[in-house]
Amino acid sequence: MNTRTVRHVLMAILIGFTFTACDSDQKPNPTEAYQIIPKPQSLTPKKGAFKFSSSTKIVLSQDTEELRFLGSYLSNMFSKAAGFSLDQNVAKSAGDNTVFLNLTSIQGNDEAYHLDISSKGVVISANHASGLMYGVQSLRQLLPDAIESKSVQANVTWSVPSVNIKDEPRFEYRGMQMDVSRHFFDVDELKIFIDRLVLFKFNRFHIHLTDDQGWRLQINQYPKLTENGAWRTMNGHDEVCIERAKTDPTFEIPKKHFKTINGEERYGGFYTQEQMKDVINYAMDRGITIVPEIDMPGHMRAAIDSYPELSLACNEDARWGKTFSVPLCPCEEGVFDFVENVLSEVAELFPGEYIHIGADEVEKDTWAKAPHCKALMKREGLKSVEELQSYFVKRVEKFLNSKGKKMIGWDEALEGGINSSTTIMYWRGWRPEKPVEAAEGGHDVIMTPTSHSYFDYQPNGESLSHVYNFDPIPEALKGKHEENIKGVQANLWSEYIPNLQRLDYMSMPRMMSMAEVAWSNKEKDETDFLTRVDGIYPRLDLMGINFYLPDLPNLPSSNVFVTTDTLHIEKPDIIDEVRYTTDGSIPDASSTLYEKPITVTSPVTFKIGSFRKGRRVKVYEAVFEKQTYRKPENAETKPGLVLKRYHGSFSSVSDMEKKKPVKSSVIETVKIPEGGKRDNFGLSYKGYFIAPKAGVYSFYLSSDDGSTLEIGDKMVIDNDGRHAAKEVRGQIALEKGKHPIVIKFFEAGGSESLKFQYHLKGVKEKKQPVPSSMLGIHLNGF
Numbered sequence: 001m002n003t004r005t006v007r008h009v010l011m012a013i014l015i016g017f018t019f020t021a022c023d024s025d026q027k028p029n030p031t032e033a034y035q036i037i038p039k040p041q042s043l044t045p046k047k048g049a050f051k052f053s054s055s056t057k058i059v060l061s062q063d064t065e066e067l068r069f070l071g072s073y074l075s076n077m078f079s080k081a082a083g084f085s086l087d088q089n090v091a092k093s094a095g096d097n098t099v100f101l102n103l104t105s106i107q108g109n110d111e112a113y114h115l116d117i118s119s120k121g122v123v124i125s126a127n128h129a130s131g132l133m134y135g136v137q138s139l140r141q142l143l144p145d146a147i148e149s150k151s152v153q154a155n156v157t158w159s160v161p162s163v164n165i166k167d168e169p170r171f172e173y174r175g176m177q178m179d180v181s182r183h184f185f186d187v188d189e190l191k192i193f194i195d196r197l198v199l200f201k202f203n204r205f206h207i208h209l210t211d212d213q214g215w216r217l218q219i220n221q222y223p224k225l226t227e228n229g230a231w232r233t234m235n236g237h238d239e240v241c242i243e244r245a246k247t248d249p250t251f252e253i254p255k256k257h258f259k260t261i262n263g264e265e266r267y268g269g270f271y272t273q274e275q276m277k278d279v280i281n282y283a284m285d286r287g288i289t290i291v292p293e294i295d296m297p298g299h300m301r302a303a304i305d306s307y308p309e310l311s312l313a314c315n316e317d318a319r320w321g322k323t324f325s326v327p328l329c330p331c332e333e334g335v336f337d338f339v340e341n342v343l344s345e346v347a348e349l350f351p352g353e354y355i356h357i358g359a360d361e362v363e364k365d366t367w368a369k370a371p372h373c374k375a376l377m378k379r380e381g382l383k384s385v386e387e388l389q390s391y392f393v394k395r396v397e398k399f400l401n402s403k404g405k406k407m408i409g410w411d412e413a414l415e416g417g418i419n420s421s422t423t424i425m426y427w428r429g430w431r432p433e434k435p436v437e438a439a440e441g442g443h444d445v446i447m448t449p450t451s452h453s454y455f456d457y458q459p460n461g462e463s464l465s466h467v468y469n470f471d472p473i474p475e476a477l478k479g480k481h482e483e484n485i486k487g488v489q490a491n492l493w494s495e496y497i498p499n500l501q502r503l504d505y506m507s508m509p510r511m512m513s514m515a516e517v518a519w520s521n522k523e524k525d526e527t528d529f530l531t532r533v534d535g536i537y538p539r540l541d542l543m544g545i546n547f548y549l550p551d552l553p554n555l556p557s558s559n560v561f562v563t564t565d566t567l568h569i570e571k572p573d574i575i576d577e578v579r580y581t582t583d584g585s586i587p588d589a590s591s592t593l594y595e596k597p598i599t600v601t602s603p604v605t606f607k608i609g610s611f612r613k614g615r616r617v618k619v620y621e622a623v624f625e626k627q628t629y630r631k632p633e634n635a636e637t638k639p640g641l642v643l644k645r646y647h648g649s650f651s652s653v654s655d656m657e658k659k660k661p662v663k664s665s666v667i668e669t670v671k672i673p674e675g676g677k678r679d680n681f682g683l684s685y686k687g688y689f690i691a692p693k694a695g696v697y698s699f700y701l702s703s704d705d706g707s708t709l710e711i712g713d714k715m716v717i718d719n720d721g722r723h724a725a726k727e728v729r730g731q732i733a734l735e736k737g738k739h740p741i742v743i744k745f746f747e748a749g750g751s752e753s754l755k756f757q758y759h760l761k762g763v764k765e766k767k768q769p770v771p772s773s774m775l776g777i778h779l780n781g782f
Contacts, residue, residue: 029161035535036141036165037512038201038519039528046162048119052143053097053158054084061102063090066129069285070101074136077143083152096120099139101132111203112168115139117160130287131168134201138165141199141536148542171472173446173487174518175204175291176511178503179456179494181211181302182237184257184269189500190279196507196545198286200515205283206291206356206489212301212325213237217292218272221341222307229302230270231261237495238267247586247619250502250546273349280350291408292350294342295358297328297392303338304328310335314370321363322649323749330392331372340399347403354423355400359393360410390416397422408446414438425489427453430752436476439484447472448489450724453514455506456493457724459548467513468529471522490514501546508540508547509533537574541613549574549617552610559600559624560696560731567598567606567622575617580608586619600624625731629694630712632737637688637776640666643673646682646746652720653708653744656682668772670743670756682746683754687777688738689770695760697734700767702727702755707745709756722748727755738776 028045036043058075060067068088075086086099094100102125106114110128113135117123124135142160146153176197178185185193190207197205209217215229234242238253245251257269271279283290301319304310304326314329328335346355364385367373373388382388390413397407397419408423411434420442426435429451438445447453452470472488490511497503512533540547550572559565569578571594579591587609594608608620644661659682667673670685689711691697701707701717704725709717716730745754758774759767 029163032531032535033161034142034163035532036138037529037532037536038516039521039532040138040165040167041521042166044164046118046164048162049159050117050119050122050162051157051159052078052082052086055097056086057095057098058086058088059094059098059100060088060090061092061100061104064103064129067101067103067132070129070132070136073133073286074099074139077140077147078158080151081147081149081153082156082158094121094123098122100124101136102126103129103132106131107166108168113138113165115163115165115167117142117162117164119162122160130203133198133287134167135165137199137201138167141539145539145542148539169201169203169519170521171485171487171518173204173489174202174515175206175446175448175487175489176202176507176514177206177208177448177489177491179208179211179492179497180216181208181214182494183253183498184214184216184267185500185503186256186269187271187275187279191282192500193503194279194283194286194288196504196511197288200512201519202515203288204291204487204489205288206293206491208293208295208493210294210302211299214268214270215302215306216270217276217294217346218270219342219345220273221345222303222338224306225303226270228306231259231266231268233264233266238498241496241498244496250505251496251498253498273345276349284351289352289354290350291352291354291356292346293356293358293408294346295360296339296396297330297389298324298360298362299358300328301325307338310338311366313372315366321365324361324363326366327362327364328392329370329372330367330388331370331376336395339396343396343400344403347400347405353406354408355405356408356425357393357396357400358410359389359413360427361412362389364389384416386416388416389413390418393418393422411435411438414441414443423486427491432474435474435485439474439477439481443484444486445484446487446489447485448491453488453490454493454724455490455510456495456497459506459510461550461553463510463548464513464530464533465526467510468516468526469524470513470517472517473522488514488518504546505548508545509536510548512536549610549612551618552578552608552620555608555620555622556698556729556731557621557623558730559622560627560733561600561624562627562629562696562733563601565600565624567600567624569594569597569608571610574612575610576612578608578610580606582606588616589614602626627696627733629733629735630714630739632691632735632739633688635688635738636779637690637738638779639772639775640668640777641670641685641687641775642777643667644684644686645673646684647680648682649680650682650706650746650748651722653682653706653746654720656684656744656746666777669775670754670770672745672752672754679749680747682744684745685741685743687741687775689734689741690738690774690776691734691736692774693760694735695733695762696731698729698731698759698761698767699770700727700729700755700757700759701743702753702757703745704753705746705748707743707754710742711739725753731761 058071071088079085099122104125106125111130113126113131115124115135115138126132146156215225219225241251258267280290311326311329313332315326367385393413400407411424411426423444424438425446425448427448429449435445452467473482553570571578578594579587581587581591582604603626604624606622610617643665645663646656646659647662648659701709701719705722706720716732717728719728756770757767758770
């Protein structure tokens with residue numbers, strides 16, 4: 001039995017004793033009894049517990065539709081899992097053996113609640129029904145995990161520990177975003193996701209309804225938006241998902257989202273306005289407001305393909321620009337007619353205060369060339385295409401304001417100048433000045449940076465802690481303009497998230513970290529948080545959530561040895577077992593069980609599977625390659641590396657070979673030189689690695705975006721392609737001496753970073769940066 005299991009058993013015994021002891025002999029329940037996420041602002045443990053039974057009643061302080069729903073919501077939990085319902089009645093005060101939902105005046109805002117539990121009953125008090133819903137969620141998390149079961153559970157004591165909680169959120173806006181354009185999620189799946197948000201006290205569901213890959217909302221005035229724009233053939237993102245699904249079923253694209261159109265299989269789907277009303281009402285009942293996003297003027301290809309006139313005044317071939325799709329043409333009045341007609345239907349459908357218009361990643365080259373735009377810019381006194389975008393954004397905001405709505409835009413909307421009434425979603429983590437600029441300019445700001453909030457980025461062992469320690473208030477705003485930071489949001493862009501299982505995997509448990517950032521005090525206790533997360537995993541199992549489980553740590557995919565090596569696998573406590581194969585097949589429940597380190601004497605490839613509760617969690621590959629030591633070259637050198645810089649938009653390091661370098665120089669080590677930075681550039685470093693002794697060297701390249709390392713004629717690290725910051729390790733056996741190396745790197749816009757580190761096998765020191773003393777170039781320089 002591992003230490004975590006022992007701790008849970010002891011905790012269960014302790015809590016069980018607490019529930020059965022006489023009140024006169026009791027001490028307050030231990031803090032471990034209160035597994036609530038996000039952590040309440042104030043929680044005072046008390047003695048004893050309250051036990052639910054078939055005779056427990058729900059008492060409503062007022063006979064309103066909202067309170068009746070809350071009573072039914074709570075009662076339904078018990079009818080499914082416990083086999084008994086909780087009858088409801090209306091009264092001014094609580095009685096014994098009751099749950100009293102008390103709409104009254106308490107200290108705090110509309111989302112504040114008080115939860116008081118004693119052996120006599122439960123009292124939840126709040127200023128507003130939303131506060132009562134949050135109190136119900138805290139009560140839900142204090143109940144046994146079995147409350148999440150979809151079938152009646154026998155032999156469960158339906159008790160909750162006595163406590164007094166006074167709670168309210170730190171931030172007004174607590175959101176999760178879901179992209180239904182790249183991959184589609186149906187109504188039932190949206191409701192399931194809303195249920196996830198409710199449990200952790202989020203109050204906004206930002207739904208990205210339109211993009212280049214699909215238009216998902218019925219617009220009555222423009223039927224082709226969904227007749228044509230909601231359906232597409234397979235694209236590059238789908239091909240990646242199909243390939244990954246061969247070893248990971250969470251990448252499978254659901255067959256239910258395909259249909260045959262004119263003899264061709266198409267993927268997609270859309271929501272009728274009646275279906276969306278159903279989702280909106282479902283969310284509102286649970287205290288969640290839906291924020292719709294209709295992305296414009298860029299990311300509109302699904303609309304432009306259906307209505308080509310939306311861009312024809314600027315561009316004859318409405319397809320793709322250098323980086324993004326060709327946008328709407330803001331110089332044609334008919335485009336504004338389309339925008340206003342669409343947004344009129346959206347504003348009427350969605351009752352929330354916000355409508356999001358995107359305004360990000362707009363390819364403006366066609367605007368700069370279009371005679372219509374040149375004439376408009378001259379007429380309006382606009383000096384740049386950025387100001388032309390602002391002209392578009394301001395017109396759209398004025399229209400939305402006339403419909404009683406507030407507008408949100410991504411932080412690019414700031415470029416060219418916009419009204420301070422626009423709410424800004426800060427996403428470009430590599431532009432830390434943007435939220436400061438927005439807040440100081442009077443904008444409300446929602447923090448959703450790539451650095452912490454992009455849950456479509458692959459999780460790892462550090463993700464939970466990384467998100468938990470996110471401080472939404474930029475350092476430059478502390479003590480001034482803090483009130484303009486309205487909240488936080490996490491995003492799930494769905495290029496590689498084709499189904500709900502994958503969505504759960506990418507969002508859980510990081511969603512819990514973000515919930516705590518959004519709701520709880522800014523003071524942190526990570527050990528306490530991780531203990532509460534650990535305690536909630538069984539509940540997620542019962543909810544059918546395919547949450548991310550820790551990777552097998554320190555398991556290199558590429559291994560080099562000269563004589564022998566060892567496969568050593570570390571198994572996290574939450575993983576039940578590890579199995580492996582050496583014949584190239586994917587490990588299953590019948591494959592060889594890993595029990596102890598394996599000695600390797602000849603080349604071999606291990607396929608390794610981690611398993612939990614009979615489910616294969618993930619498949620890993622560990623390749624062991626036998627090498628002889630590479631011979632050094634006889635060269636006279638001096639310190640440094642030759643650095644060549646390339647300008648252009650690259651998707652691979654090989655793209656740089658098609659360009660001439662704009663600058664050559666000598667640099668002492670591998671780093672991005674200061675000054676002259678730009679969004680799109682490439683760098684190559686050429687010289688020698690000077691091995692101080694013979695051995696197997698591990699090299700590490702961490703980059704955002706692509707990078708490669710070649711030593712002699714061997715590719716040691718391939719970290720190529722456009723991606724977020726990612727580290728890749730490679731190994732090679734080297735004799736003592738000088739070995740030619742080439743490192744290539746490119747940046748495709750974003751958070752530029754590059755690290756080059758090494759480690760010598762058998763040496764105790766951890767990996768470290770390659771020092772300048774181990775790098776050199778020929779004496780004659782270039």
